Amino acid sequence: MAEPAPATENNEGRRIQMLRAAAELICERGFSETRIADVAKRAGVSSALVIYYFGTRDRLLVDALRYSEESFYEAGEKMLAEVPSLRERLSLLIRWTCVPEGQGADEIPGAWGLWFDLWAQAFRHDEVRAGRIELDARWRRMIIDALRVADSAELGSGIDAKMFALEFAALLDGLSIQVALEDPEVDSEVAYQIAMRFAERELDLAPAEKPARKSAKKAGTSKSDKVLARGRR
Template sequence: MSRLSDIEIRKLQIIEATMDVLNDQGFCALKIRDVARQAGVSAGLVCHYYDTKQGLLLAAIRHAVTSYGEQLDLIAAQDTPPRDKVLSLVHMALAPEQSNKRLSSVWLTLYCLAGSDADYHQELLRYQQRNLDVVRSAIAPLYSDEEGGHIARMIVALIDGVWLQHATRVEPVDLTAAQNLVTTLTEQALSAHR
């Protein structure tokens, strides 16, 4: 594993600060100077790396999407039966570390801005497609392309729906109960279409 350069470390520090400020203030109130203060750097350095507030938000979103994708890759690489692989994805996607308030603020920003900006929309599509690809690939040995695609879209929609309910409610969803529910529904979908 290669060591991060000082620039990469500083950029990650700024991204982490962006996530903190986004969590505390929301994306409308987010200011580069607040991110710089949180990161312990100058606003000029933040602008040097990311140009604008949009560039900074996109970098934080891309960081979250990429980190999530890396976890998907680990699941995709498992040498496990299709059912187990899909259930691993469900558990990972609905794990507390994926649904914490700080990370959820990044994902909610993505969902909100994707409707009005092509760059954010592209990141949302990248995330959604990667999720769908992993599920489809996992269940491909069991179903035709059409049937597998239908089941994969349903499973991904269940995950996103439960996560969105958790992220937007005043009283968060019980993630253990949610994991169990989505697991049960996923198992039913997999067994019903055999």
């Protein structure tokens, strides 16, 4: 099978149109029930054009998830760089993953479903497996970066940032699945508490300060936070 057409400035708008259509349909129906013809119809193009740009359904799934994640990473990396406290950065990472926010106008409803289908397909298909590795590696790098910019007073020198990122990302994945599936014992607040307690133990963080000034910014209330309303997971 021929390689899909490379992304260029000239075709970027059309590619995004098809990627959004694919992401919406996969969230609505599941990957197994989404055909190339369905994506083409939703995007208002021909099936041949979808195949020309993406080659296979597997590639379309990975690229649709990559597209849905891109705004999350861009906004998330910028926000984390502006937050001075390690505890606040960890809090943001947890909330972005485990605490549902209001649906923004540009967000894809049910975007979590893309990850469910990606994991299922990655178990059997090499192309999807490679995409899963790439996307999760970026998520772990974000966690590592949140630690590396921490003040020495907050984080000791003996912390293995890579190992913490592996453990923390795996924990957040598991918790966010429970939240997404509406487990009666693991709602978003319980998930947040579990993840934060883990981070406190592993990083030996000082006890949280009591909420103080009314002017203090709260996580999850800014315009940028709405862009990140999962977003990742």
